[in-house]
Amino acid sequence: MPPLNSYIPQISSLSSDLAEQARPRVAQIFRYLQALDQLRNPILRQVSEQRWHLSLSSLPEHESIALSSPQILSADDSLEAEDSDFISSQGTNAEIEGKTIVGLRDGLIDTILRVRRPELTNAPRLPPALEGWVQGWEDPYGSPHQSASRSSSSGATPPVGSLLENFASNPSRGQAWATWLEEWNEWSQSERPARQAMQLYEKFYEWHSTLSREGERYELMLGDGVLNWRRPEGGINHPLLLRRLDLQFDLDKNEFLLQETDSPVEFYSALFRGLTDVPGPTIRALRDEAKMPGVEPLGGEATDLYLKRLASRLSVRGEFCGTQRLKGEADHPRLVRESFIFVRNRTLGFSSALESVLAHIEEGGEISEALWGVVGVEAPPRVIDDSKLAGGSLLDANEDESVLLSKAANVEQLAIARRLEEHGNVLVQGPPGTGKTHTISNLIGHLLAQGKTVLVTSHTTKALRVLRDQVVEPLRPLCVSVLDNDVEGRHQLEAAVNAIVERLASDSALELVQQGQALAKQRSQFIRDLQDARAALLEARGGEYREIVVQGDTLSPSEAARIVAQGCGVNDWLPGPVTPGIPCPLSLLDLNSLYATNSAISPTDEEEMFLPLPETGQLPSAEAFAAMVESEKQFQGQELSHGEGHWRPIDQTGAPSGINAALASLQSLQSQIQKAIKPLAEMQDWKLAAVAAGQAGGSEREIWNSLLSSIEAVRAKSVAARESILTHGPELAGAIDMETQESVLADICAHLQGGGNLGAVTLLLHRNWKPVMEATRVGGSKPTKKEHFEALLAMAQLARERKQLSARWDRQMAPLGAPAARELSSEIEVGAGQFVPLIQGCLDWYSTAWGPIEEEMKKLGLDWARVLEQSAPVMASHAELLRLREAVTNVLPALVTSQVARLRHAQVQRAMVEVSKRLDAFG
Numbered sequence: 054m055p056p057l058n059s060y061i062p063q064i065s066s067l068s069s070d071l072a073e074q075a076r077p078r079v080a081q082i083f084r085y086l087q088a089l090d091q092l093r094n095p096i097l098r099q100v101s102e103q104r105w106h107l108s109l110s111s112l113p114e115h116e117s118i119a120l121s122s123p124q125i126l127s128a129d130d131s132l133e134a135e136d137s138d139f140i141s142s143q144g145t146n147a148e149i150e151g152k153t154i155v156g157l158r159d160g161l162i163d164t165i166l167r168v169r170r171p172e173l174t175n176a177p178r179l180p181p182a183l184e185g186w187v188q189g190w191e192d193p194y195g196s197p198h199q200s201a202s203r204s205s206s207s208g209a210t211p212p213v214g215s216l217l218e219n220f221a222s223n224p225s226r227g228q229a230w231a232t233w234l235e236e237w238n239e240w241s242q243s244e245r246p247a248r249q250a251m252q253l254y255e256k257f258y259e260w261h262s263t264l265s266r267e268g269e270r271y272e273l274m275l276g277d278g279v280l281n282w283r284r285p286e287g288g289i290n291h292p293l294l295l296r297r298l299d300l301q302f303d304l305d306k307n308e309f310l311l312q313e314t315d316s317p318v319e320f321y322s323a324l325f326r327g328l329t330d331v332p333g334p335t336i337r338a339l340r341d342e343a344k345m346p347g348v349e350p351l352g353g354e355a356t357d358l359y360l361k362r363l364a365s366r367l368s369v370r371g372e373f374c375g376t377q378r379l380k381g382e383a384d385h386p387r388l389v390r391e392s393f394i395f396v397r398n399r400t401l402g403f404s405s406a407l408e409s410v411l412a413h414i415e416e417g418g419e420i421s422e423a424l425w426g427v428v429g430v431e432a433p434p435r436v437i438d439d440s441k442l443a444g445g446s447l448l449d450a451n452e453d454e455s456v457l458l459s460k461a462a463n464v465e466q467l468a469i470a471r472r473l474e475e476h477g478n479v480l481v482q483g484p485p486g487t488g489k490t491h492t493i494s495n496l497i498g499h500l501l502a503q504g505k506t507v508l509v510t511s512h513t514t515k516a517l518r519v520l521r522d523q524v525v526e527p528l529r530p531l532c533v534s535v536l537d538n539d540v541e542g543r544h545q546l547e548a549a550v551n552a553i554v555e556r557l558a559s560d561s562a563l564e565l566v567q568q569g570q571a572l573a574k575q576r577s578q579f580i581r582d583l584q585d586a587r588a589a590l591l592e593a594r595g596g597e598y599r600e601i602v603v604q605g606d607t608l609s610p611s612e613a614a615r616i617v618a619q620g621c622g623v624n625d626w627l628p629g630p631v632t633p634g635i636p637c638p639l640s641l642l643d644l645n646s647l648y649a650t651n652s653a654i655s656p657t658d659e660e661e662m663f664l665p666l667p668e669t670g671q672l673p674s675a676e677a678f679a680a681m682v683e684s685e686k687q688f689q690g691q692e693l694s695h696g697e698g699h700w701r702p703i704d705q706t707g708a709p710s711g712i713n714a715a716l717a718s719l720q721s722l723q724s725q726i727q728k729a730i731k732p733l734a735e736m737q738d739w740k741l742a743a744v745a746a747g748q749a750g751g752s753e754r755e756i757w758n759s760l761l762s763s764i765e766a767v768r769a770k771s772v773a774a775r776e777s778i779l780t781h782g783p784e785l786a787g788a789i790d791m792e793t794q795e796s797v798l799a800d801i802c803a804h805l806q807g808g809g810n811l812g813a814v815t816l817l818l819h820r821n822w823k824p825v826m827e828a829t830r831v832g833g834s835k836p837t838k839k840e841h842f843e844a845l846l847a848m849a850q851l852a853r854e855r856k857q858l859s860a861r862w863d864r865q866m867a868p869l870g871a872p873a874a875r876e877l878s879s880e881i882e883v884g885a886g887q888f889v890p891l892i893q894g895c896l897d898w899y900s901t902a903w904g905p906i907e908e909e910m911k912k913l914g915l916d917w918a919r920v921l922e923q924s925a926p927v928m929a930s931h932a933e934l935l936r937l938r939e940a941v942t943n944v945l946p947a948l949v950t951s952q953v954a955r956l957r958h959a960q961v962q963r964a965m966v967e968v969s970k971r972l973d974a975f976g
Contacts, residue, residue, distance in 0.1 A: 071430055072420060078428035080414045087407040094400040096323045098289045100279070104271060105260065106395035109166075113249035117171040117308075121164055165275060165298065165351070166394070168257055169308035171250040177236045182229045193241040193248060197234065257309040260396060261300050269399060269513060273298040275313070276321075276393045277350035278360050282367075283382035286327050290382065292393055293363070294343065294350050295319040311394065315543065318349045323404055335366055337412065351392055360388045452580045459498030459525045466492050470499055490516075494523040501528060521545075671971060678968070684961045700952050701914035716956040719913055722906060723949055729902040730941045733934070736895075739869035743895035745934045757896055760865055764889055767854045767882040774847035781844040783836075786828030791852055797825040798846040805839040855881045903937075915952075920944055 100106050112118055176191050190197035264271060276292025296318050301310040320343040325331045342348070342362070347355030357373070364371035370385035379389055414420065425431070451462050456470045469492060473479045483489055493509065500507050511517050517534045524532055530552030533545050601608045608616075639647070673681070736744070746753040777783075785794055801811070801822060809815060816823050831841040859874035859881050866888075867873045877884025911917055920940055 075425045075428050075430040079420050079424050083410050090403050098287050100291045100393050104396040106393050109392040113246045115246040115250040117169040117250045119167045163313040164310055166311040168254050170254050171247040180229045182226050193244040271396050272399050273300055275350045279389050279391045281379050282386040283384050288382045293321050295321055296350050364388045457499050457502040458495045460495050490520050490523050681961050699916050699948055719953055725906055733938045737870045739871045740895050742869055743892050744898045747896035748899040763858050764885045767858050768886055770851050771882055774851050777844040777847050782832045783844040783848045784830040795849040801842045802846050
């Protein structure tokens with residue numbers, strides 16, 4: 054049960070005298086409510102008084118009904134969980150391979166019972182000789198009998214005077230009757246359990262439909278530890294240890310599954326209500342002990358020990374009778390191990406809550422201040438600044454920086470959030486469709502942003518489902534519902550855990566903090582921009598009515614507009630827009646000088662001024678022209694013929710933009726060449742080998758591609774197995790070679806996936822399995838489940854692939870100067886993975902870094918083959934690559950520099966010729 058402070062609000066530190074004054078009164082109110090609840094919902098002391106009940110010991114013995122695998126106790130051994138997935142019911146005790154089954158397992162699997170739809174058969178047909186002579190033969194519970202005689206005439210009412218025929222008149226009838234009756238008896242013996250199983254299947258079908266419709270009224274329970282006691286208040290014969298069950302229907306297999314839920318074991322303390330000889334502290338102690346590990350319905354030794362202690366605490370004559378069948382009731386309490394499945398009303402929660410509240414009050418716990426006024430104790434007034442609760446307009450509902458609402462909101466929702474922070478509680482009422490669910494989802498986002506945990510309760514599960522759908526998608530994985538269907542709640546919990554694990558794996562705390570700070574800063578800026586825009590809009594709208602003051606005169610906006618309209622064509626000769634309040638830019642002296650030019654300039658000068666002149670944009674500036682002249686002088690003193698034979702003539706470059714484009718391309722190539730060739734001088738042997746392989750291509754490059762593929766494959770295998778390894782913590786056997794472990798684990802996984810088990814027979818047929826199972830560990834224990842062996846297999850396969858990758862690394866990379874595999878990391882794919890982009894870059898160097906440069910130089914007119922011929926042969930590994938480096942380093946720079954100088958000289962000459970032609974056009 055959740056802590057009491059989740060039901061009772063905390064009070065502030067007020068006068069202890071007032072609190073003690075209110076305590077007995079509040080306790081009296083809750084005792085009244087408890088008595089009222091007992092009157093309305095009387096305690097059922099007999100399991101037979103429940104809505105429906107079924108004893109597991111009375112299950113029909115049929116193949117369509119299977120109980121979960123029982124727990125086998127032995128002095129020196131125990132049957133593993135998978136020794137038998139399910140066995141047909143044989144009462145509470147059975148025997149498998151000489152081991153006695155004394156109880157069902159302690160929570161190893163959560164499916165209690167499977168009920169599959171049985172196949173019903175018809176009774177054997179009557180032979181022709183017996184047709185019309187036998188009655189009651191179609192019912193397997195009946196007793197077929199033949200008529201001694203019948204009328205020889207057909208029809209329901211024989212005519213008067215018809216003859217009677219005796220059964221014994223024909224000897225063949227007796228022989229046919231004996232043969233058919235033997236077949237019928239065999240059929241009825243096998244058909245009766247099937248009919249009983251069908252009745253149970255139909256009852257489950259009926260309750261499955263009822264629980265789906267009215268899950269808020271009824272719940273399915275599993276009970277064990279039956280208390281049998283004759284009492285004056287009424288006899289007791291009811292289980293004490295209870296646990297909720299889920300009834301699921303598998304459409305594919307056409308069967309019902311009765312499964313345990315995640316709810317804790319419940320001690321049915323209501324049975325002792327009104328029993329004056331069983332004190333309350335004893336009941337509370339027994340209820341607390343029922344929470345101990347192993348104490349549960351269908352439990353093992355821990356449950357037996359608990360029931361023995363319980364019998365001794367109830368009475369000095371109390372006894373624990375084990376699995377003994379009791380008849381009637383006794384004057385002293387008797388406890389037996391008998392398991393029941395029953396349906397009860399969902400009313401016990403009120404009783405448990407009231408008991409917890411009364412225990413909290415009696416133990417001196419704090420009482421809510423809200424209850425003081427109910428019992429007539431007035432609390433001191435609290436001073437609250439309600440000015441903080443006032444909301445703004447509808448426009449600023451989402452603009453409060455301290456209230457983080459995750460969805461669209463209005464001013465009422467903002468006021469609710471503020472009031473909740475100030476008062477600690479708020480009541481929101483309204484008819485359907487007014488946004489209450491929307492408001493709650495908004496408040497959930499706000500409270501989660503403050504780092505709080507939110508509990509939402511409702512009378513119906515439908516409301517919780519609707520509310521969860523209203524929560525924004527990023528926060529929905531944090532919402533887990535406790536519904537009437539525990540399977541759905543479990544699926545939500547699994548989805549939440551998966552989403553949280555994914556976020557924890559992809560995000561770090563520092564990144565999230567930085568992201569939150571950035572978003573908060575961005576939101577604040579958005580709010581300020583919005584408020585500024587709203588203020589500017591209001592200012593613009595107000596400007597349509599605000600009066601204008603010019604030199605002390607007041608004008609309305611409409612009057613000013615009429616004055617401006619009248620001045621069109623008259624006063625609009627002023628150049629450009631005139632800024633209000635700015636004085637004339639010319640002084641009086643400037644104006645006099647301007648008008649004096651009318652007499653200072655002659656008419657001839659004015660005519661010449663209006664003659665055409667070349668546009669300044671078509672001529673170089675004085676500085677640019679001087680630079681061209683200086684460049685021409687410098688080129689005259691340089692030797693421009695060096696390497697000219699390696700290039701096509703300049704006027705034959707074929708560049709689309711002429712000399713300028715060729716010069717720009719060649720200047721750009723100079724830096725690209727240095728940048729591309731520089732890594733070759735600093736490369737280690739393994740890098741040079743990768744570059745050479747990339748240049749050669751074909752099978753040479755495929756060798757390195759295969760190494761990269763192996764690294765990526767091991768890394769992918771490691772990522773795929775990480776979740777299973779982290780979840781189960783597998784540990785391989787150190788004394789068994791890895792190949793044997795992997796082979797055995799693969800066989801075990803295939804066996805379990807095919808529906809097999811790891812029973813004694815299976816291990817006998819596969820003797821090499823048991824040593825691996827004994828030597829390996831999962832989470833510090835022996836592996837028992839399919840998931841355990843899958844995790845071990847994943848680790849074994851990963852270890853093998855890491856070993857293979859390490860061996861190849863040492864053969865291919867280490868001899869070329871790379872670190873050995875043992876120096877990288879225990880996880881070879883992590884260390885080797887850091888080399889993947891480096892190797893890939895080396896393989897692609899020739900095609901991406903150098904190839905485009907070589908092609909571009911050829912387009913610019915360079916005879917690249919002639920350049921390579923000037924490089925001396927190299928007697929070493931990767932000779933072609935080293936020869937290329939020699940040509941680019943020692944030969945190519947001088948050739949490119951000379952060509953750039955020649956292009957610049959041609960550019961200057963053409964520019965000066967163009968200027969001369971333009972000036973000649975104006976005389």
